Every structure is written in structure tokens, then in C-alpha cells.
Amino acid sequence: MGEFDLIQRYFADQIQSANGVELGIGDDCALLNIPPGECLAVSTDTLVSGVHFFPDVEPFSLGYKSLAVNLSDLAAMGATPRWVSLALTLPEANETWLADFAKGFFTVADKHGVSLIGGDTTKGPLSITISVKGTVPPSLAIRRSGAKPGDFIYVSGTLGEAALAVQQRLHQLPLEQSSIQQFRKKLEFPTPRCELGMALRGIATSGLDLSDGLSGDLKHILKASKVSASVELTNLPISAELKQQVTQSQALQLALGGGDDYELCFTANAADHEKVMQIAQDLNIPVTQIGVIQQGEPQIHWLQQGKTVSLAIEGWEHF
Amino acid sequence: MGEFDLIQRYFADQIQSANGVELGIGDDCALLNIPPGECLAVSTDTLVSGVHFFPDVEPFSLGYKSLAVNLSDLAAMGATPRWVSLALTLPEANETWLADFAKGFFTVADKHGVSLIGGDTTKGPLSITISVKGTVPPSLAIRRSGAKPGDFIYVSGTLGEAALAVQQRLHQLPLEQSSIQQFRKKLEFPTPRCELGMALRGIATSGLDLSDGLSGDLKHILKASKVSASVELTNLPISAELKQQVTQSQALQLALGGGDDYELCFTANAADHEKVMQIAQDLNIPVTQIGVIQQGEPQIHWLQQGKTVSLAIEGWEHF
Numbered sequence: 014m015g016e017f018d019l020i021q022r023y024f025a026d027q028i029q030s031a032n033g034v035e036l037g038i039g040d041d042c043a044l045l046n047i048p049p050g051e052c053l054a055v056s057t058d059t060l061v062s063g064v065h066f067f068p069d070v071e072p073f074s075l076g077y078k079s080l081a082v083n084l085s086d087l088a089a090m091g092a093t094p095r096w097v098s099l100a101l102t103l104p105e106a107n108e109t110w111l112a113d114f115a116k117g118f119f120t121v122a123d124k125h126g127v128s129l130i131g132g133d134t135t136k137g138p139l140s141i142t143i144s145v146k147g148t149v150p151p152s153l154a155i156r157r158s159g160a161k162p163g164d165f166i167y168v169s170g171t172l173g174e175a176a177l178a179v180q181q182r183l184h185q186l187p188l189e190q191s192s193i194q195q196f197r198k199k200l201e202f203p204t205p206r207c208e209l210g211m212a213l214r215g216i217a218t219s220g221l222d223l224s225d226g227l228s229g230d231l232k233h234i235l236k237a238s239k240v241s242a243s244v245e246l247t248n249l250p251i252s253a254e255l256k257q258q259v260t261q262s263q264a265l266q267l268a269l270g271g272g273d274d275y276e277l278c279f280t281a282n283a284a285d286h287e288k289v290m291q292i293a294q295d296l297n298i299p300v301t302q303i304g305v306i307q308q309g310e311p312q313i314h315w316l317q318q319g320k321t322v323s324l325a326i327e328g329w330e331h332f
Numbered sequence: 333m334g335e336f337d338l339i340q341r342y343f344a345d346q347i348q349s350a351n352g353v354e355l356g357i358g359d360d361c362a363l364l365n366i367p368p369g370e371c372l373a374v375s376t377d378t379l380v381s382g383v384h385f386f387p388d389v390e391p392f393s394l395g396y397k398s399l400a401v402n403l404s405d406l407a408a409m410g411a412t413p414r415w416v417s418l419a420l421t422l423p424e425a426n427e428t429w430l431a432d433f434a435k436g437f438f439t440v441a442d443k444h445g446v447s448l449i450g451g452d453t454t455k456g457p458l459s460i461t462i463s464v465k466g467t468v469p470p471s472l473a474i475r476r477s478g479a480k481p482g483d484f485i486y487v488s489g490t491l492g493e494a495a496l497a498v499q500q501r502l503h504q505l506p507l508e509q510s511s512i513q514q515f516r517k518k519l520e521f522p523t524p525r526c527e528l529g530m531a532l533r534g535i536a537t538s539g540l541d542l543s544d545g546l547s548g549d550l551k552h553i554l555k556a557s558k559v560s561a562s563v564e565l566t567n568l569p570i571s572a573e574l575k576q577q578v579t580q581s582q583a584l585q586l587a588l589g590g591g592d593d594y595e596l597c598f599t600a601n602a603a604d605h606e607k608v609m610q611i612a613q614d615l616n617i618p619v620t621q622i623g624v625i626q627q628g629e630p631q632i633h634w635l636q637q638g639k640t641v642s643l644a645i646e647g648w649e650h651f
Contacts, residue, residue, distance in 0.1 A: 035371050035470050039556070041408040041540050042373040042466070044473055047366045052354050054361040055449065057417040057463060061456030089360040098376040100419075100461040130374065133461070137380030142419040142452070142461035144376060147361070151354050154363055221360050237358070 076117030088210035092147030176271020220279030241309030395436030407529035411466030495590020539598030560628030
């Protein structure tokens with residue numbers, strides 16, 4: 014089966030001609046029209062078998078997650094998701110696998126109105142590189158560098174459940190079966206917060222998505238914005254299910270250092286607190302204020318009911 | 333060494349803030365400004381160790397070639413090269429290897445005014461996915477679908493030398509050492525024909541770049557344009573060095589089915605022949621007319637001094 018047949022059979026049929034696609038798959042390049050007054054937002058991520066996902070992962074969930082986590086980067090920027098390129102490297106041209114992968118991929122693409130505009134299918138060890146493209150008026154893009162002292166710090170959704178699913182898988186933790194299912198769903202089918210990101214344009218002063226754990230990721234905002242932060246641990250959105258399954262200390266470790274949450278962490282002027290809460294309510298997405306931006310070195314001061322505590326937590330690093 | 337350090341040390345320093353880059357590496361997305369009246373041209377390619385390059389390839393030439401072959405797709409479209417995302421998967425964080433790879437990569441990037449705007453560095457089996465981005469007025473983009481009966485067919489440069497370098501490497505062919513060096517240079521350091529592609533805007537009626545061999549690649553134009561072609565074999569640009577090293581039949585096989593040429597193949601109205609030749613002369617790039625587009629099924633009719641001959645040649649297919 015040839016490279017071109019593979020792409021054609023599972024992907025090219027799905028191409029939409031709308032959505033600003035001047036020319037889709039099948040030429041040397043795709044041609045894309047950017048709406049006037051907006052700029053292009055691009056993010057690229059690679060997922061490698063055995064590093065970013067378990068080698069025996071279901072192809073449906075792999076297709077789903079690989080696009081979802083990339084859209085999460087557009088969400089963090091407040092960009093409207095529009096297009097995606099998919100570079101798929103496979104050990105063999107397994108049709109069943111490809112069909113399931115495509116099904117998962119297009120479930121997310123269709124939900125967010127994203128058009129596949131190109132890519133590459135090659136033979137080799139399983140890995141997936143996805144480049145998502147969106148558009149946003151440059152002045153409204155949510156960058157990491159805009160947090161100001163006094164801004165409130167927020168996160169969407171709940172933290173730590175996906176990380177517990179990873180730990181359970183690695184170490185066979187004795188968890189309740191129904192909880193395992195719930196945590197696995199968080200790990201395998203993360204929800205990119207695109208609607209939230211777009212709604213926060215002009216309100217969020219900075220933001221990013223939580224891929225490597227709040228502790229490490231928030232520091233990226235602090236460094237880029239040259240500010241400090243204090244975070245109240247009792248305010249962290251940790252689900253009742255997670256609290257039931259692990260100790261309080263383990264829950265914190267998972268929520269702060271675990272990764273794979275793909276929730277948004279953002280800051281906004283304290284005066285906009287009501288607006289933020291209204292957006293959360295309108296979209297039916299939980300948003301929790303967890304701390305405050307302060308002047309100072311790019312460090313996080315952890316508080317437990319207002320009192321400083323010391324924590325040793327590190328984010329996820331490759332290599 | 334952390335993922336972020338890796339990217340920062342070898343790549344982030346090279347970021348240019350000019351070239352329409354509103355926001356470069358270091359946020360969730362890069363933000364790029366598209367010139368008014370132009371659209372975005374995007375192409376993504378993956379290079380896998382052992383499939384697209386020999387595992388012991390010099391990292392400098394790998395960095396060079398991986399960007400060059402992607403820019404070749406922009407050249408084929410007539411797009412101005414502007415930005416590139418690099419997703420690099422490496423078995424280990426080898427600093428010497430990375431420094432050499434980066435040197436090769438930026439040699440090409442600097443030559444063509446391309447800014448690195450993001451990417452990903454992950455641990456895993458060696459592979460490289462590059463997504464290049466350029467801009468072009470949509471009405472002037474050179475597509476595969478515009479060839480018309482009567483158009484002349486052209487190729488740039490010479491064909492088959494890179495393919496012979498691959499064969500020599502695989503089968504230890506008894507070639508002259510100086511020729512081997514020359515052919516290897518063609519294989520490892522292909523020249524993306526960006527200037528030629530841009531100069532052909534409004535003149536080329538169709539075009540693509542030759543990655544898998546003229547025989548298979550030209551058929552993509554014929555299929556997209558719903559036309560036929562006749563190609564005169566004696567007109568194929570085959571270098572004297574190649575002719576000296578192999579039989580006439582082998583030379584044809586290499587030139588038509590070998591791949592890795594990264595020359596442009598394009599069509600133009602016969603009335604524009606002088607314009608095409610003038611552009612070639614101005615840019616000092618050899619351009620040769622090799623055939624004519626005709627009405628009919630998407631097939632190539634091979635001619636030898638005007639007489640139809642039959643050839644069994646297939647392009648390069650993965651899987």
C-alpha cells in the first residue's frame with residue numbers, strides 16, 4: 014500500500030473546503046487564508062510511543078488525544094482553532110489501526126471545527142507530530158508575559174486525575190475500578206479548553222495550558238512576566254474522587270507535579286474576577302482562583318490556609 | 333538536561349524578531365503576521381532514520397537536508413519562505429550531535445531568510461518533522477492542477493545523481509571516488525529552488541518538486557490537471573559525470589525513478605518559453621524543456637528521438 018493511498022483513504026476524504034482553506038491536501042503545500050486583522054498562531058508537538066503514551070494504547074484514544082493536546086496550546090493563546098497538519102510515523106500500514114486512529118482524530122477535529130490540511134505518513138517507530146494552526150487578533154492573544162502584580166491566578170477543571178491514571182498503570186495501585194475508569198478517561202480524552210481561551214481574550218493577562226504539572230508550568234508565566242506568585246493549596250481544584258483514593262500529600266503531588274491535565278492556567282486583573290466567573294458559568298467549565306501574582310523573583314510561594322509551607326515538586330522533563 | 337534547556341541552547345538564540353514574527357519560541361504558540369493580500373503556504377515532512385536517511389549520516393548534513401527538502405515544497409508553490417517549526421526526536425541529548433545538526437539547519441535557514449518559530453524536542457528513535465511556512469498571493473501560487481495541453485514541461489538542474497549516491501552506498505558500486513563525492517553532495521546538500529519558484533509566479537501553469545523521481549512525480553501533475561504528457565528522453569538533463577559512471581539504461585532509471593533530486597518540474601505556456609529561459613539565465617539555474625503537455629489520460633508517453641518507447645519505471649513508495 015503506497016504512502017499516497019494511505020493518506021487518501023483515511024484522511025483526504027475528510028478535508029473541508031470551507032474554513033479558509035484555499036487549497037487542501039494533495040499539492041506541495043496547503044494554502045490557507047487568514048482572516049483580516051488576525052495573525053496566525055502555530056503550535057507543534059510530538060508524541061512518541063513509550064515516552065508520551067503507552068505502546069499498547071487504543072488507536073482511537075491516541076488519535077483523539079494527540080489532536081486534543083495540541084488544540085490545548087491554541088486554547089491557551091485564545092486563538093480560534095482552524096487547521097491541523099498530521100505527520101504520522103508507523104511501523105506498518107495496519108488498516109484497522111489507522112481507521113481507529115483517524116476516527117479518534119476526527120472526533121476532536123469535527124468538534125472544534127478544525128480542518129486537516131496536510132501532513133506526511135512515513136514508515137518507522139510509532140510517533141505522531143501534529144502542528145495546529147489558529148488565528149487571533151495579535152493584540153488579544155493571551156501570552157505568558159502579561160501577568161501583573163495583584164492579578165488573580167486561575168485554573169480550569171480539576172487537577173491530578175490524569176497523573177494518577179499514569180501512576181496506576183505504572184505501579185498497579187490498588188484503586189477502585191470505577192475511579193480508575195474515570196481517571197483513565199481524563200488521561201486518554203483530555204478536553205482542550207478552546208471556548209474558554211477564546212472567551213478570555215482581552216480579560217486574561219497571561220495564560221498557558223497545564224501539560225507538565227501546575228508547579229512547573231506556572232513558573233513559565235512567572236519567568237516570562239517577571240513576577241512572583243502565591244498559591245493557596247487548599248484552593249487547588251482536586252476532585253472528591255481523587256481525594257478518596259490517595260493521601261492528601263499524594264493528591265498535592267499529583268495536582269502540582271503530575272502533568273497531563275491540559276487545563277488552562279491564567280491570570281486576570283482582580284477587578285475582572287466577576288467577568289471571569291461569569292464566563293466560566295456561561296461555558297459550564299469550572300474555573301477556580303488559586304492564588305495571586307506578586308512582585309518579586311519568579312517563584313511560587315505555597316500557602317496552606319494562609320501560612321507558608323515548603324514543597325518539593327518538579328514538573329515533567331524529557332531526557 | 334531538560335527539554336527546555338535543549339531547545340533554548342541550540343535554537344532559541346537564533347530566533348529573529350523580524351520577518352513577520354509577532355511572537356517566537358517560548359509561548360504556547362508562535363504568532364505570525366501574514367502580508368496583506370497573501371495567503372499562508374504550509375508543508376510538513378517527516379524524515380525517519382533508516383528510511384529517509386542512513387542512520388550514520390553526519391548531523392550537519394541531516395540538519396541541512398531536512399530543512400532544504402521542506403523548503404523545496406515552498407519553492408514548488410512559488411511561495412516566499414518565511415518560517416519553520418522543528419520537531420526533533422532523539423534517542424539521547426547528545427550535545428555535539430545537536431550543535432552540528434543546528435549548524436546545518438541554520439545554514440539553510442539563514443540562506444533563505446527563514447525564521448525558526450517553534451517546535452518540540454522529545455526522546456525517542458531519531459526522526460525529524462519539519463513544517464515550513466511561506467506566503468504567496470493565492471492567485472499566483474503554482475498548483476499541480478493548472479497544466480494545459482500545449483504547455484511545455486521543464487525541469488531545473490540535473491537528475492539522477494542523488495539516486496546514484498544512494499545506490500553506491502547500498503551496493504558499493506565501483507565508481508570513481510571524485511564522482512562519488514559529487515553525487516553524495518547532491519544527495520546530502522540539495523538546493524531548494526526557492527528563487528526559481530518565486531520568479532515563475534504568473535508564468536508556470538503548474539509545478540511540483542521532484543522528491544520521488546520524475547516518472548512518478550510528473551504523474552501527480554497529469555492527474556491533478558487531467559492531461560497527458562510526452563517526454564523526450566534525449567532531452568532529460570543528465571550530467572556528463574552520471575553518464576560516465578553508468579550505462580544509458582541505468583542513467584534513465586536513476587533520472588526517472590530514483591528520487592531525491594529536489595529539482596522543480598513545471599509547465600508553462602509555449603508562448604512563455606523565452607521568459608522561462610530568461611529567468612533561468614538571470615538566476616543562473618539550468619532549466620531544460622523535456623516535453624509537452626497533451627490532451628488525454630494522465631499518462632507519460634516516453635519518446636526516444638521522437639519515437640515512442642516503453643519504460644517500466646516506478647517512483648519511490650514507503651511501506
